Amino acid sequence: MHDVVIVGAGPVGLLLACESSLAGCSVLVVERDPEPRSPWKADPLGMRGLSAASVEIFHRRGMLRALLTASGIDEDPDAKPDADEPSPPRGVGHFAGMMLDPADVDVAALPFRLPGPAADGVMTTLEAVEAVLSERAAELGVEVRRGVAVSAIAQDDESAVARAGEHEYAARWVIGCDGGRSAVRGLAGFDFVGSEPQFTGYVVLADIADPEKLRPGFNPTPTGMYLRTPAAGYIGMLEFDGGAFDRSGRPTREHLQAVLRRVSGTDVTLNDVHLVSSFTDRAKQTTTYRQGRVLLAGDAAHIHSPLGAQGLNLGLGDAVNLGWKLAATVHGHAPDGLLDTYTRERHAIGAGVLDWTRAQAAVMKPDPHARAIQGVLRDLLGTRDGTTYVFERLSGSSNRHDLGGEHPLVGRNAPDFRLRDGTRLGDLMRDGRGVALDFGTDRPLHGAEMGRESRIRYAAGPACNDLGLGAVLVRPDGVVAWVGDRDPDRGAFEQAADRWFGGPEA
Structure with a gap:
């Protein structure tokens, strides 16, 4: 029996397989389509925009160079000159078909933006993304079986089973990553609610x-x-x-x-x-992302129109959020309720994306009221504040999980801090562990971290730009779990480490 069976070998399923396997789980992926290649995945029909937050995922797992190469981008991510201050983005995108000028983005107003190899989005294809993730999954020992159409789901307190014809695929957990018309979602009895389409x-x-x-x-x-x-x-x-x-x-x-x-x-x-x-533009979402030992990610958990190019990015965010939590649960060192935070954190982000696409559909409706709103929006989006707001939404930089911390960085995607020895946060996250960054205080955190070496990597030293912080604890998904000031409280660090990574190892 595997630890995890993932139904669906698209980008979300493959990334989740990589994340779970990287954290030591045995993973099987089953996919209905017999062949991975399709004209719908290749250029031009398969063109997709990856947000900066999604590109950061590839950077942190050492896959950014492969992604750029597969996307036909002749660029060495490690060859960019290091800078202490961020540069304007290369692109912004559009809102309801209204294109925005990247020169109008107020970089100084962006929360905690630092320069780095993954500071901008990337235009790519589904074919390129799947090729990179498939190769990575193979390196990690993930098995992918194609031509498998799941027809039934069963579960008990100890395991779940995905049935396909006469075959049964048993695991401790089954994850549905099988798209907007998910078989797993229906077979496992998830409630799927939302709004009906206008177009x-x-x-x-x-x-x-x-x-x-x-x-x-x-x-x-x-x-x-x-x-x-x-x-x-x-x-x-x-x-x-x-x-x-x-x-x-x-x-x-x-x-x-x-x-x-x-x-x-x-x-x-x-x-x-x-x-x-x-x-x-049908916009629906499951009321929970977990039913017992069955979970959902990507379009299986939420559907919406493609306006704003948010679907793939939302699904990749689901996968990287779930992978380490699932593995910690499998290995028995997850703090109480850790897996439940997956629904709590990602459902809120998904609901925001659904409303973002609903707003665009409403603005594009061909009637006098919508046209009047379009005129107002064009004026607003022509300002630096308006363009910056849209960029924050599309880049993922405005996403913030409610982790209960008071510091505004807690719950956000971590900036790519660069230590003065040249090491970047992204470099420290290749193995999928959390990271404790200590920017050279007089009271180092290392002694407090020492009981969790297999779950948290510790790194110390002054940063090129520490944003005025003394220390940062980053979860494996890149989300900031705790922030310390210039003289960080070791007790507060211990509490945060216990909350997200469990107690010291025996």
Whole structure:
């Protein structure tokens, strides 16, 4: 019997497998699709934006160089000149199709931003992300079985079983990472609640007879919205029909051409349609991410429209949050209630993303009220404060888990502190342990940490920019668990270490 069986070999399932295996769990991944490759994962249809918070995950696990190479980015993350102050981001993105200028981001106003190899987001593809994570999973000894469609879930107090035909896959824990139409979610009886759709969206790869009739970029119109990208024949469109067409059948060329003509207000002509998929802004979330010994992560736990490119980033955040907590539970040194913090922390972040996409759908609706709001928003987003606010949301820097600490850094993703000897926080997190950073105080924390060497790595020394702090305790998922001042309280550090990592080892 494995420690963990993960259903779904997409980016979320593979990252969770890597995190769990890195922490010493035996992991099996089962995947319905027999082959990993798909045109929906490759450029252009598989293009995705990874936020800075997601890129940080790859940096901290030593996979950033591989990610950049797989994404076709000729850049050495270790070759960037070190700086004490952060630079403006390379890109921001959009809100409801309204593009923002990265030069308008007020870097000085960003909370705890430090320069580093993963300070910016990355444009990549699902194919590239899965290739990097698959290779890493293989290195860690994770077994992946393809062509396995789970048809039943059973569990008791000691284990859970995922059944596929005549085969049973037993484990101490089963995790559903099998997407928005998750079989695990339904079979395990999770409640899935939220809002119904306002639009049907389409992603189309086709031969366009007269592409010059379509303006490039995002184009809100009186009847919907369309997107024309630099990739030949790749277009997206939204029609506010209440989601009527989604899942009602494969769209024909005639249907797609009619929708495109309505939302673009042109007589554009589609010739051959090569690939098409539909989606909606349906926004739903499970009321809990755990039912007994079955948990959910990624789209299995929450679905929403792709507006704002948040789905993949949200799922990766779920995986890195859950992996170390699950492993600590498996190994028996998890503090009481540690696994329950997964739902408490990630459900709140997921709910925020659902509302973020709902807001964009409401603004894009083709009616006079939404158009009036668009005008107000364009004015606001044209300011430094407005652009900075959107960047904080899209980059993940505004995410904060409620850990109960008073310091504003507690609960946030840790900045990539760089010690004066050149060591970065990201370098110290390669093995998946927590990190205690002690910036050279007169009362070192090392003696307090000594009972937890297998769970916490200790590093001391002055930092190039310590943000005025004396010490920081960082969880394996990169979230700051505790902050000490220039003369940190060793007793408070011990309490934080006990809370998140358990007591000293025997």
